[in-house]
Amino acid sequence: AAAPAQIALALREVCFSYPGQAQRALEAVSFQAAPGEHIAILGRTGCGKSTLLQLLTRAWDPQRGEILLNERPLGTLGEATLRRSIGVVPQRVHLFSATLRDNLLLAAPDADDEALAAMLRRVGLEKLLDGSGLNGWLGEGGRQLSGGELRRLAIARALLHDAPLLLLDEPTEGLDAATESQILELLAEVMRGKTVLMVTHRLRGLARFDRIIVMDNGQIIEQGNHADL
Ligand code: ATP
Numbered sequence: 175a176a177a178p179a180q181i182a183l184a185l186r187e188v189c190f191s192y193p194g195q196a197q198r199a200l201e202a203v204s205f206q207a208a209p210g211e212h213i214a215i216l217g218r219t220g221c222g223k224s225t226l227l228q229l230l231t232r233a234w235d236p237q238r239g240e241i242l243l244n245e246r247p248l249g250t251l252g253e254a255t256l257r258r259s260i261g262v263v264p265q266r267v268h269l270f271s272a273t274l275r276d277n278l279l280l281a282a283p284d285a286d287d288e289a290l291a292a293m294l295r296r297v298g299l300e301k302l303l304d305g306s307g308l309n310g311w312l313g314e315g316g317r318q319l320s321g322g323e324l325r326r327l328a329i330a331r332a333l334l335h336d337a338p339l340l341l342l343d344e345p346t347e348g349l350d351a352a353t354e355s356q357i358l359e360l361l362a363e364v365m366r367g368k369t370v371l372m373v374t375h376r377l378r379g380l381a382r383f384d385r386i387i388v389m390d391n392g393q394i395i396e397q398g399n400h401a402d403l
C-alpha cells in the first residue's frame with residue numbers, strides 16, 4: 175500500500191469524548207484542508223488541539239461524525255497506508271531505550287547509516303554521533319536528550335518518514351528563541367508541498383499559514399486567514 179502523493183483532509187461534525195468522560199473533548203468539529211494547505215491550530219490549554227491530531231492518527235475514533243482522507247473514511251484505510259500517509263511530531267516526543275540508529279529507524283526502516291547520519295547533521299544533532307556513533311545508547315541506561323534535542327529528533331523522524339500529511343503539535347514549545355527559529359526554518363523546509371496541521375501558541379509567523387483555526391472548549395470558534403482574524 176503506497177502512500178498517496180498528496181492528501182486532502184475533511185472533518186464533518188466530529189464529536190469525541192474520552193472513555194469514561196461525560197464531557198466531550200471535541201464537539202461537532204468540521205473543517206477541510208486542501209492538498210498542500212498549511213493550517214495553524216490555536217486555542218488555550220485543554221481545548222482539544224492534541225485530541226484533534228490524535229483522532230487523525232486513529233489513536234482514538236470519534237463517536238460521531240466523519241474523518242476523510244482523500245474522500246475515504248479514515249477507518250477504511252489499512253494501517254500501513256495510514257502510517258505512510260501521516261507524519262507526526264507529537265507534543266511529547268518518545269525516546270526509546272535503544273540505539274540512536276533504532277530511534278531513527280522506526281520512522282524509516284530502510285534508511286542506511288549514511289542517510290541517518292546525514293539527517294542528524296541536517297537537524298543539528300551531529301553531536302549525538304560523538305563516541306559510539308549510531309550505536310550510542312539513548313534513554314534508560316544511556317544518554318538522555320534535552321527538550322530541544324528531543325524536538326530535533328522528532329523532526330528528523332518526520333523528515334525521514336516523508337509523509338504527505340504532517341501533524342505538528344507545538345513543535346517549538348519550551349525552546350529558547352534561537353533554537354526556536356532554527357527549528358522553524360527547518361520545519362518550513364519539511365512542510366513544503368505537504369498538507370500540514372500545526373498546533374501552536376506562537377502568534378509570530380502565523381501569516382505564513384494559509385488558514386488559522388481557533389478552538390475553545392472542543393469547538394472551532396474562528397476560522398480564516400491571518401488578514402481575516
Ligand atoms: P494543551 O495546549 O495544554 O496541549 P490541548 O488543547 O492539546 O491542550 P488536549 O490534550 O486535547 O488539549 O485535551 C483536551 C481535553 O481532554 C482536556 O480537558 C484533557 O484533560 C482531556 N484529555 C486529554 N487526554 C485525555 C485522556 N487520555 N483521557 C481523558 N481525558 C483526556
Ligand code: MG
Binds near residue numbers: 223225343
Ligand atoms: Mg496539546
